[in-house]
Amino acid sequence: MNGPGRQGAKRGPARPALLRALAAALPLAVAGCAGYDPGKLDIDRSIQAKSQSSRVDFIVLHYTSTDNEASLRILSEGNVSSHYLITDHPRPRVYQLVDENRRAWHAGVSSWYGRAGVNSASIGVEIVNAGKRDDGWAPYSPRQVAVLATLLRDIIARHRIKPHNIVGHSDVAPQRKIDPGPLFPWKQLAEQGIGRWYDEESARRYELDFEAQGLPDAAWVQEQLGRVGYEAPRSGVLDPATRNVLAAFQMRYRPERHDGEPDARTLGILKALP
Known part of the structure; x- marks a missing residue:
């Protein structure tokens, strides 16, 4: 029979055994706690996560x-x-x-x-x-x-x-x-494989295109500078701040001229830069 009375009859004898087991374990637990100092960290570094990378970008x-x-x-x-x-x-x-x-x-x-x-x-x-x-x-x-x-x-x-x-x-x-x-x-x-550079053949081709068709407007220049990483204004005007960004770009990729003035060669390099 599986009624409540029958279940209680089975559980009753187990309680003294459980109490005896707890009583035996208590001194061991107390002994372990006696040497534990929560003010001192015990960090296990034996396992390292696979999903991680350097903080340096x-x-x-x-x-x-x-x-x-x-x-x-x-x-x-x-x-x-x-x-x-x-x-x-x-x-x-x-x-x-x-x-x-x-x-x-x-x-x-x-x-x-x-x-x-x-x-x-x-x-x-x-x-x-x-x-x-x-x-x-x-x-x-x-x-x-x-x-x-x-x-x-x-x-x-x-x-x-x-x-x-x-x-x-x-x-x-x-x-x-x-x-x-x-x-x-x-x-x-x-x-030497260090850093970014542009494809010089593509840059020359774009330069010739700009010479033949005319230079794009300031909004295009600003958009392209942003595309390659620079923080450039989006005013649509070739203002002093935009010229500063373009001069920085020229110092790196066209160092013989870095006056911040857009010309066919500078913009050809800009368009060719990946």
């Missing part, structure tokens, strides 16, 4: 506009910093000033492909270089460039950084910055 390149000693002092003791500094000694030295897992203060107010605050997801590399001087722009030494290329390849491989996310300070902050300047060897690095 960008590399931002700068020049310091001062000498080795001043650059090192400013970047280590001042209100700005970078992850790496490359000196201009005959044998350039690389300093790591900030751990890659921490944020360095190098880009400031910035944006790339609509993502603001580039500092939070970037590695900053400063290169000792005087920048713009009274007699023109200071060149980068071949040894500096070679050391930089080695460093960049290492960072790119570890963080899987995409070519279009290797940028200059002027790319992410075109309204207020001009570094690393028009003498920075973007094309040379791209030929």
